[in-house]
Amino acid sequence: xxxxxxxxxxxxxxxxxxxxxxxxxxxxxxxxxxxxxxxxxxxxxxxxxxxxxxxxxxxxxxxxxxxxxxxxxxxxxxxxxxxxxxxxxxxxxxxxxxxxxxxxxxxxxxxxxxxxxxxxxxxxxxxxxxxxxxxxxxxxxxxxxxxxxxxxxxxxxxxxxxxxxxxxxxxxxxxxxxxxxxxxxxxxxxxxxxxxxxxxxxxxxxxxxxxxxxxxxxxxxxxxxxxxxxxxxxxxxxxxxxxxxxxxxxxxxxxxxxxxxxxxxxxxxxxxxxxxxxxxxxxxxxxxxxxxxxxxxxxxxxxxxxxxxxxxxxxxxxxxxxxxxxxxxxxxxxxxxxxxxxxxxxxxxxxxxxxxxxxxxxxxxxxxxxxxxxxxxxxxxxxxxxxxxxxxxxxxxxxxxxxxxxxxxxxxxxxxxxxxxxxxxxxxxxxxxxxxxxxxxxxxxxxxxxxxxxxxxxxxxxxxxxxxxxxxxxxxxxxxxxxxxxxxxxxxxxxxxxxxxxxxxxxxxxxxxxxxxxxxxxxxxxxxxxxxxxxxxxxxxxxxxxxxxxxxxxxxxxxxxxxxxxxxxxxxxxxxxxxxxxxxxxxxxxxxxxxxxxxxxxxxxxxxxxxxxxxxxxxxxxxxxxxxxxxxxxxxxxxxxxxxxxxxxxxxxxxxxxxxxxxxxxxxxxxxxxxxxxxxxxxxxxxxxxxxxxxxxxxxxxxxxxxxxxxxxxxxxxxxxxxxxx
Amino acid sequence: xxxxxxxxxxxxxxxxxxxxxxxxxxxxxxxxxxxxxxxxxxxxxxxxxxxxxxxxxxxxxxxxxxxxxxxxxxxxxxxxxxxxxxxxxxxxxxxxxxxxxxxxxxxxxxxxxxxxxxxxxxxxxxxxxxxxxxxxxxxxxxxxxxxxxxxxxxxxxxxxxxxxxxxxxxxxxxxxxxxxxxxxxxxxxxxxxxxxxxxx
Numbered sequence: 038x039x040x041x042x043x044x045x046x047x048x049x050x051x052x053x054x055x056x057x058x059x060x061x062x063x064x065x066x067x068x069x070x071x072x073x074x075x076x077x078x079x080x081x082x083x084x085x086x087x088x089x090x091x092x093x094x095x096x097x098x099x100x101x102x103x104x105x106x107x108x109x110x111x112x113x114x115x116x117x118x119x120x121x122x123x124x125x126x127x128x129x130x131x132x133x134x135x136x137x138x139x140x141x142x143x144x145x146x147x148x149x150x151x152x153x154x155x156x157x158x159x160x161x162x163x164x165x166x167x168x169x170x171x172x173x174x175x176x177x178x179x180x181x182x183x184x185x186x187x188x189x190x191x192x193x194x195x196x197x198x199x200x201x202x203x204x205x206x207x208x209x210x211x212x213x214x215x216x217x218x219x220x221x222x223x224x225x226x227x228x229x230x231x232x233x234x235x236x237x238x239x240x241x242x243x244x245x246x247x248x249x250x251x252x253x254x255x256x257x258x259x260x261x262x263x264x265x266x267x268x269x270x271x272x273x274x275x276x277x278x279x280x281x282x283x284x285x286x287x288x289x290x291x292x293x294x295x296x297x298x299x300x301x302x303x304x305x306x307x308x309x310x311x312x313x314x315x316x317x318x319x320x321x322x323x324x325x326x327x328x329x330x331x332x333x334x335x336x337x338x339x340x341x342x343x344x345x346x347x348x349x350x351x352x353x354x355x356x357x358x359x360x361x362x363x364x365x366x367x368x369x370x371x372x373x374x375x376x377x378x379x380x381x382x383x384x385x386x387x388x389x390x391x392x393x394x395x396x397x398x399x400x401x402x403x404x405x406x407x408x409x410x411x412x413x414x415x416x417x418x419x420x421x422x423x424x425x426x427x428x429x430x431x432x433x434x435x436x437x438x439x440x441x442x443x444x445x446x447x448x449x450x451x452x453x454x455x456x457x458x459x460x461x462x463x464x465x466x467x468x469x470x471x472x473x474x475x476x477x478x479x480x481x482x483x484x485x486x487x488x489x490x491x492x493x494x495x496x497x498x499x500x501x502x503x504x505x506x507x508x509x510x511x512x513x514x515x516x517x518x519x520x521x522x523x524x525x526x527x528x529x530x531x532x533x534x535x536x537x538x539x540x541x542x543x544x545x546x547x548x549x550x551x552x553x554x555x556x557x558x559x560x561x562x563x564x565x566x567x568x569x570x571x572x573x574x575x576x577x578x579x580x581x582x583x584x585x586x587x588x589x590x591x592x593x594x595x596x597x598x599x600x601x602x603x604x605x606x607x608x609x610x611x612x613x614x615x616x617x618x619x620x621x622x623x624x625x626x627x628x629x630x631x632x633x634x635x636x637x638x639x640x641x642x643x644x645x646x647x648x649x650x651x652x653x654x655x656x657x658x659x660x661x662x663x664x665x666x667x668x669x670x671x672x673x674x675x676x677x678x679x680x681x682x683x684x685x686x687x688x689x690x691x692x693x694x695x696x697x698x699x700x701x702x703x704x705x706x707x708x709x710x711x712x713x714x715x716x717x718x719x720x721x722x723x724x725x726x727x728x729x730x731x732x733x734x735x736x737x738x739x740x741x742x743x744x745x746x747x748x749x750x751x752x753x754x755x756x757x758x759x760x761x762x763x
Numbered sequence: 764x765x766x767x768x769x770x771x772x773x774x775x776x777x778x779x780x781x782x783x784x785x786x787x788x789x790x791x792x793x794x795x796x797x798x799x800x801x802x803x804x805x806x807x808x809x810x811x812x813x814x815x816x817x818x819x820x821x822x823x824x825x826x827x828x829x830x831x832x833x834x835x836x837x838x839x840x841x842x843x844x845x846x847x848x849x850x851x852x853x854x855x856x857x858x859x860x861x862x863x864x865x866x867x868x869x870x871x872x873x874x875x876x877x878x879x880x881x882x883x884x885x886x887x888x889x890x891x892x893x894x895x896x897x898x899x900x901x902x903x904x905x906x907x908x909x910x911x912x913x914x915x916x917x918x919x920x921x922x923x924x925x926x927x928x929x930x931x932x933x934x935x936x937x938x939x940x941x942x943x944x945x946x947x948x949x950x951x952x953x954x955x956x957x958x959x960x961x962x963x
Contacts, residue, residue: 048901048902048904049901049904049906051909052900052901052906053893053901054909055906055909055912056884056893056897056900056901056906056909056912056916057844057884057885057887057888057893057897058842058843058844058845058883058884058885058913059844059885060909061843062843062846062910064843064846064847065837065843067841067843146827146830146838147834147838148827148829148830148834152829217944218908218910218944219846219848219854219856219908219910219911219942219943219944220846220848220908220910221847221848266908266909267908268846268908268909268910268911269907269908269910269944269945271944298847300850301848301849301850301851301853497907497908498906498907498908498909498945499907500907658904659904659907661904662904662907662945662947662950663907665946665947665948665949665950666907666945666946666947668946669946669948670946693849693851693853694848694849694851694853694854694942695851695853699942699944700946700948701939701940701942701948702934702935702936702938702939702941702943702948702951702952703935703936703939705935705946705948705949707949708949
């Protein structure tokens, strides 16, 4: 094998298209006879429509149709997960949350559709005061669902706490967050007879295909979903949401292609969010820093119609070697849109655990790094299984050294620079990865020795196009220029959704397997073909590289792929079926410096150093970029991001990017990224684990811990806005 | 040619309140019978306009006053390089150059740009040869998903032209009107700094 292809900081293979504007995203797709859709949304959160008047909207220029719950074709509530919404809007007069679609307008132009949507007149009857805040609801323990049990016990927490010399207890609150990819959700539905092609912003072609098939009662094979370039997703485009189904239904009803692009405001009520969460955590430890017990209760928002929880507790259950542990995930029903997963769902429980550990370290007068190392586990503590590999302790050491942690004076408020307080904090990064159904793959090896590989997977900006090209080049031993990797079409063998850090391990394994099969077949041809320089050489002695096959006993005896396949005279085809990928655990350590203005309470993150263990690094350039993204998301999560719900009306009051603040360039500090870069033997994707969600975890607590170190104040309510420090 | 401002354009559009049913060449009629239709306020003002986009004249006919430059480019001129992320001037994905100045194409009406010279991301490369900013964005991995990239690149071209690349902090400040949710910001700063050297 070439060992210089995987890991190389190859620039993204699709980058030329992205810097010239030629990459065709869903909303860019041009279709003849296209009409534009736009939705009118409910202004109340709980009640029913008593009258809906579409006459003015229908009379407006260019309007083709206005569908309400009275006129929209009937749709079947999908049972296929993840269609998380417990109902399809515009099917009944019931209103379950503010910002629920109540009418779907189709018009000749976008402007006409938008204007007509404003002209739809709706009268409502409210059926009680809506609940929009966690504190106002009644917590309960939901039964185990498809996402697993909501309780987890190990040992006996009371006994563990009794053995502790030191105990800390704290409560943490995290507000509602929205994904806010810069690309809005978009659907263009094109029917030809009874078959539909859906151009869709999706992280899961298969999910869209299944849900559209079920909701519109169309055979699965008659639904084709295309999504070649995706302008970010961060989880919002993983489930299928109702607007996709509505756009397909409207296009079928009007008999012409319809494009629906959500407005930014629509994206705050249409495609999930990170539910507001309250956590109570208690930790006990012996004087020498061995954790004896951990007691954790999270309470998070669901809707009146579902009980799915996404702020999951893996780091509590899995990460540290804690003998006695109790974990309970409670729910509160609110009149809000359906919650979902958003980048690094484990970040919430990670935040509570890593911030509480800092409090414990402080109480024990023990270095926070040392505390974590003393409780490190090589096993998945939830099931006792050994991880394939886990170099977390090395991550602590390397990141600490790079950061200069040994120079830290642990006393809060002890470090200053001019008028500013300086604080240093750290935390563990950890996120599960993979452990989901895998991916199929199809490959054609043409007579010129070029490989064309097709997988129904996705590139959210994570680098799928590039790393799969590298894996193929590496396994086959051909230059990456001779690999064409295609994705984003449900007509290709499908992968699992691109979420939960599954694409690198899942699709990587499939590409490895299909290329390994192809390589083996060509080697067999080469050692048996008449006239081949390798004829008669034992197959196991043949290796590949640089587009050639060669005898390892005499490397000059070689023949090109092109020559072997060309001799056969026809392209070769290979296909593999999906195999499940093992659950991986990608970890790391993150160190943060903050500077706090004591007069204004303003916090700035000024330096971040992270070191990570993702198994094999498939591409140092794209992997580093993903780390930057995760860390900066952590900064936004901790300092700015907050979806505000008006408690009186349960309406979101900041559904835009000037009220919902995400980091801008000027917020971003110096960030240094290191990798261990050693293969995980449990991974068939050349030793790579899923990794995308790891770097965001831990950052939130590291910042909060640094703020404590700077100021002596523990702010346990995110975001850490200025008012909370004054 | 009269100078259009956002205010007088909107006023003239709103004043023309006749409900005009646009022809539906091949679409079906509205689903409910249009009985006793209330007269809806419809912006009537339509105009023909010419934009010189990337050195090429685009004659756009029958453009309503309410059409933004961004929607004129994307939905009428077939140039989808500039992206719509927010339609409120918050994200910067639609940044283009108008007579050399960076503007957010969603915050200006197409009629206000009549006769102006517009440069979009599609107009930067010279044949196969990429603009130094485009090259630097690739080399520095200054994007992941790429949706904000056309706006970032146009903003970077202007940022360099404006002379706001004296330090990394200055670049950060003057590139902060363009959001990147994948958060490639450090790489964007590196790319702009590289390109600033190459351009000079």
